[in-house]
Amino acid sequence: MSQATPATPASPVGLHRVLEPAGVLPQAARRLDARRELWPDEVRISVETLNLDAASYRQLEGAHTGPDGVVDGAGVRREVLQIVAERGKMQNPVTGSGGMLIGTVDEVGPQSPLGLRPGDRVATLVSLSLTPLHVEDELSGWDGLSEQVPAHGHAILFGRSIAARLPDDLDPSLALMVMDVCGAPALVARVVRQHRERGGAPTVAVVGGAGKSGSLALAAARDAGASASVGVVPVEPERERLLASGLADHVALADARDPVALSSAVVRALGAPADVTVVCVDVPGCEHGAVLSTADGGTVVFFSMATSFSAAALGAEGLAADVTMLVGNGYVPGHADYALDLLRRDAGVRSLFESRLTAERR
Amino acid sequence: MSQATPATPASPVGLHRVLEPAGVLPQAARRLDARRELWPDEVRISVETLNLDAASYRQLEGAHTGPDGVVDGAGVRREVLQIVAERGKMQNPVTGSGGMLIGTVDEVGPQSPLGLRPGDRVATLVSLSLTPLHVEDELSGWDGLSEQVPAHGHAILFGRSIAARLPDDLDPSLALMVMDVCGAPALVARVVRQHRERGGAPTVAVVGGAGKSGSLALAAARDAGASASVGVVPVEPERERLLASGLADHVALADARDPVALSSAVVRALGAPADVTVVCVDVPGCEHGAVLSTADGGTVVFFSMATSFSAAALGAEGLAADVTMLVGNGYVPGHADYALDLLRRDAGVRSLFESRLTAERR
Numbered sequence: 001m002s003q004a005t006p007a008t009p010a011s012p013v014g015l016h017r018v019l020e021p022a023g024v025l026p027q028a029a030r031r032l033d034a035r036r037e038l039w040p041d042e043v044r045i046s047v048e049t050l051n052l053d054a055a056s057y058r059q060l061e062g063a064h065t066g067p068d069g070v071v072d073g074a075g076v077r078r079e080v081l082q083i084v085a086e087r088g089k090m091q092n093p094v095t096g097s098g099g100m101l102i103g104t105v106d107e108v109g110p111q112s113p114l115g116l117r118p119g120d121r122v123a124t125l126v127s128l129s130l131t132p133l134h135v136e137d138e139l140s141g142w143d144g145l146s147e148q149v150p151a152h153g154h155a156i157l158f159g160r161s162i163a164a165r166l167p168d169d170l171d172p173s174l175a176l177m178v179m180d181v182c183g184a185p186a187l188v189a190r191v192v193r194q195h196r197e198r199g200g201a202p203t204v205a206v207v208g209g210a211g212k213s214g215s216l217a218l219a220a221a222r223d224a225g226a227s228a229s230v231g232v233v234p235v236e237p238e239r240e241r242l243l244a245s246g247l248a249d250h251v252a253l254a255d256a257r258d259p260v261a262l263s264s265a266v267v268r269a270l271g272a273p274a275d276v277t278v279v280c281v282d283v284p285g286c287e288h289g290a291v292l293s294t295a296d297g298g299t300v301v302f303f304s305m306a307t308s309f310s311a312a313a314l315g316a317e318g319l320a321a322d323v324t325m326l327v328g329n330g331y332v333p334g335h336a337d338y339a340l341d342l343l344r345r346d347a348g349v350r351s352l353f354e355s356r357l358t359a360e361r362r
Numbered sequence: 363m364s365q366a367t368p369a370t371p372a373s374p375v376g377l378h379r380v381l382e383p384a385g386v387l388p389q390a391a392r393r394l395d396a397r398r399e400l401w402p403d404e405v406r407i408s409v410e411t412l413n414l415d416a417a418s419y420r421q422l423e424g425a426h427t428g429p430d431g432v433v434d435g436a437g438v439r440r441e442v443l444q445i446v447a448e449r450g451k452m453q454n455p456v457t458g459s460g461g462m463l464i465g466t467v468d469e470v471g472p473q474s475p476l477g478l479r480p481g482d483r484v485a486t487l488v489s490l491s492l493t494p495l496h497v498e499d500e501l502s503g504w505d506g507l508s509e510q511v512p513a514h515g516h517a518i519l520f521g522r523s524i525a526a527r528l529p530d531d532l533d534p535s536l537a538l539m540v541m542d543v544c545g546a547p548a549l550v551a552r553v554v555r556q557h558r559e560r561g562g563a564p565t566v567a568v569v570g571g572a573g574k575s576g577s578l579a580l581a582a583a584r585d586a587g588a589s590a591s592v593g594v595v596p597v598e599p600e601r602e603r604l605l606a607s608g609l610a611d612h613v614a615l616a617d618a619r620d621p622v623a624l625s626s627a628v629v630r631a632l633g634a635p636a637d638v639t640v641v642c643v644d645v646p647g648c649e650h651g652a653v654l655s656t657a658d659g660g661t662v663v664f665f666s667m668a669t670s671f672s673a674a675a676l677g678a679e680g681l682a683a684d685v686t687m688l689v690g691n692g693y694v695p696g697h698a699d700y701a702l703d704l705l706r707r708d709a710g711v712r713s714l715f716e717s718r719l720t721a722e723r724r
Contacts, residue, residue: 013654013681015622023620023622023623024621024622025621025622025650025654025680025681026680027650027676027677027680028650125679126679126680126682127676127679127680129680130680160681160682160683161682162682183679258385259386259387260377260385260386260387261385288387288389288390292375292387302671302689305671305672305675307671308671309664309667309669309670309671309674309689310667312671312689313667313689313690313691313692314389314489314692315389316689316691316692316693317487317488317489317545317691317692317693318387318389318488318489318491318492319375319387319522319693320488320522320523320524320693321522321691321693322691322693322694322695323691324688324691325688325689325691326686326687326688326689327664327671327674327675327678327687327688327689328675329675329678329679329683329684329685329686329687330675330676330678330679331678331679331681331682331683331684332684333684
C-alpha cells in the first residue's frame with residue numbers, strides 16, 4: 001500500500017511536489033517530485049501514451065536532425081528520457097511546453113475531488129509541463145519519430161488537476177482531438193447564455209470557423225441559442241467544407257488580419273456587427289478586426305495563442321469600442337463532456353472531425 | 363468656411379484619412395491626410411500642447427543624446443517635426459506609440475456624435491498615433507527636453523474618437539493624470555455591479571493598489587458596492603501611503619510575481635480568494651498569482667500592458683481555475699467623467715493624486 005501520507009501537507013495545485021526552485025507553481029518549476037506515493041488528494045495514473053505537443057516535438061526533432069536531413073530518433077528518445085529523469089516531468093526546456101497523456105487510473109487518494117476510480121481510462125487535460133511523471137521502460141516502444149510516445153510509468157494528478165474519462169463509444173483519437181480544444185465550446189456557450197440573460201439571443205461570428213475549436217464554437221453557439229451565426233474562413237476549400245457541414249448560418253471568406261475586410265464580411269453576413277465574436281485562428285494581427293466586427297456592448301473571446309494583449313487593449317481603446325474582451329480560458333467545468341456531447345449530437349461537427357482524423361492518418 | 367465635404371465618404375474610425383497603405387486603420391497607417399477641411403462627422407481641434415507618451419519620448423531622447431551624455435533638444439524637435447510632416451500624425455516609428463493632446467475645439471462637423479462645441483477646451487483620449495495632426499509653428503516654443511510640447515496647429519477627431527472636456531474646477535495637470543487611467547475605474551465598477559446582479563456584493567483585490575489606476579480602481583470598487591477590498595503593494599512606503607488614504611479595507615505587502623505570496627496575502631486579508639482581482643502593476647509575470655488569488659466563478663481584470671496573453675490563458679487552464687479573464691479595455695462610455703467624479707468625491711484618491719503631482723513637479 002503506497003498510501004503512506006508524506007509529511008508536507010498537500011496543496012491542490014501541487015506546490016508540495018515542487019523540489020526547486022522553492023515556492024513556484026509546478027509549471028514554473030525546474031524539478032518536481034515524481035514519487036509514486038500519493039498525498040491524500042492525489043491520483044496516480046498508470047501511463048500508456050504521452051502526446052508531446054507539436055511545438056515541443058518540432059524542436060526536439062530539429063535538434064536531432066543531421067546534416068543529411070535524417071532525424072536521429074534514438075537521439076530524440078534519449079533526450080526525452082533525460083528531460084523526464086532530470087525534471088520529474090516532460091517539459092521541453094526550450095519551448096516550455098509539454099503535451100498530454102493517456103493512461104489508466106491506478107490509485108485514488110481518499111481526499112481526491114476528481115471523481116475518478118481505479119481502472120478508469122483517462123486523458124489528462126492539464127499540461128505535461130506541470131504533471132509529475134516517472135518513466136520505467138526507457139521508452140523502448142518508441143522510435144522517436146512521432147509525437148505519440150508509448151510509455152510505461154506513472155503520473156500524478158493533483159487535487160485541482162483535470163482528467164477526462166475516455167468515452168467507450170468514440171475512437172480514442174477522435175475523443176482526444178475534441179478534448180484538446182474543449183475549452184472553446186464551453187466558454188462560447190456560457191457567453192451566449194449570458195447575453196441571452198441580459199437581452200435577446202445574440203448573433204455570433206467565429207473567425208476560423210472551419211478549424212477544430214472554431215467548428216465546436218459554432219456548434220456551441222447554436223446549441224446555446226444564438227440567433228444567427230457566421231463562420232469566417234480564409235480560403236475557398238474551407239468555405240466549402242464549412243458550408244457542407246451546415247454548422248454556420250452563413251459562411252464568409254475574409255483575411256482575418258485585415259480589419260476592414262473582416263468586419264465588412266461579418267456585417268454583410270449578419271446585417272450588423274456580431275454580438276459575440278470568437279477568434280479561433282492562430283495567426284497574429286486579428287485583434288483589431290475582431291473588435292471592429294463586434295457590436296457595442298458585445299463580447300470578443302480570444303482563443304488564439306497568437307493574440308497580443310496590448311494590441312487588443314489599445315485597439316479597442318483607439319476604436320472607442322465598448323466591447324468586453326475575454327482571454328479564452330481553456331478550463332470551464334464540464335468542458336470535455338460538453339464538447340464530446342456536441343460531437344455525438346451534431347453530425348456537422350462529427351463529419352468535420354472525422355475527415356480531419358482521416359487526413360491525419362493518411 | 364471649411365465645411366466643403368470631401369468626395370470620399372467618412373468612416374467613423376477614420377479610414378477616409380488613411381493615405382497609405384490603403385485599407386488599414388489609422389493607427390496602422392504610414393501616412394494620414396491631415397487636411398483642415400472636415401468630413402461631416404469630424405471635429406477640428408486647435409492644438410495647445412502635445413503630450414508625448416513616455417516610451418516615445420525616451421526613445422527620441424536616447425537617439426539624440428551625444429557621447430557626452432547631453433541631449434540635443436533641437437535634434438529631438440527636428441525629428442518630431444519631421445515625423446508629423448511625413449506621417450500626418452505624431453506616431454514614433456520606433457515605438458509605434460503616440461501620446462495625447464490638449465486643445466480647443468475649433469469647428470464641429472454637422473454630423474459629429476461627440477457632443478463638443480467650438481470653444482470647448484478638451485483632451486483627446488485616443489492616441490496621437492491615430493490622430494491626424496498638422497503643426498504650424500515649427501514647435502518654436504519647445505526646447506525638445508520634455509514630453510510636454512507647446513504647439514500650434516490642428517488635429518482631427520473622427521466620429522468614433524474620444525475627447526473629454528477639461529473641467530473648470532481642477533488643475534488641468536491633475537485632470538490629465540486622472541484621464542490617462544480612466545478606463546480602469548469604469549471597468550472595475552461595471553464588473554463589481556455585474557457580480558452584484560448575479561449574487562452578493564463581491565470582494566475585490568487590486569494588485570498595485572497605490573498607483574494611479576490602482577487607487578482609482580479601489581475607489582471604484584467601493585463606490586460600486588464591493589463588500590470588502592484589499593490593495594496589494596510591493597513596498598512599505600506604498601503600504602503606508604495606501605493605508606493613510608483609507609481607500610482599501612485592507613492593505614497587504616506582497617511581490618505580485620510570486621503566485622503563492624500574492625494569493626496568500628489576498629486570502630489573509632479577505633478570508634478567502636477575491637471575487638474580483640484587478641491587476642494594475644506594469645511588471646511581467648503577475649498572471650498566475652492573479653488567477654490563484656481569485657475565487658472560482660470570479661473575474662480577473664488585467665490592466666497591465668505587461669500582461670502575457672498565453673501566460674494568463676495557460677495559467678488558468680493549468681490551475682483548473684474557472685475564472686473569467688478580461689483584457690482591460692481603456693474605453694468604457696463615460697469613463698473620464700466617472701474618474702474625475704471619483705477624484706472630486708473621494709479625499710483618499712485626491713490626496714494620492716495630488717501628492718504624486720507635487721512629486722512630479724519637484
